[in-house]
Amino acid sequence: MNKISSSMPVTGAQSGKSHARDSSHSVGHSGHSPTAPQDEMTLTAAARQLARVREAQQTLPDMDMERIEKLRAAIESNTYQVSPERIARKLVEMERM
Secondary structure, three states, rough: OOEEEOOOOOOOOOOOOOOOOOOOOOOOOOOOOEEEOOOOOOOOHHHHHHHHHHHHOOOOOOOHHHHHHHHHHHHOOOOOOOOHHHHHHHHHHHHHO
């Protein structure tokens, strides 16, 4: 039986800290035979946070590399136009979220 003390599903590479306990010598509730080994895993707060970040990253849209290259070229050639009104409008929209 596997017991994980976090509500997040975790694979071996995602676990930050683990403690394994082999209880293959324990006797089941009926007292007839040994139970299957039990594993216990404890995740650190950092490991749980990393798992949440990875999950959130999966939902992000792909980057538009063509647009990024156009913006980079405009900035490098000093042709990128900054719009203070657009920046202010976007800041206000972000505050309303």
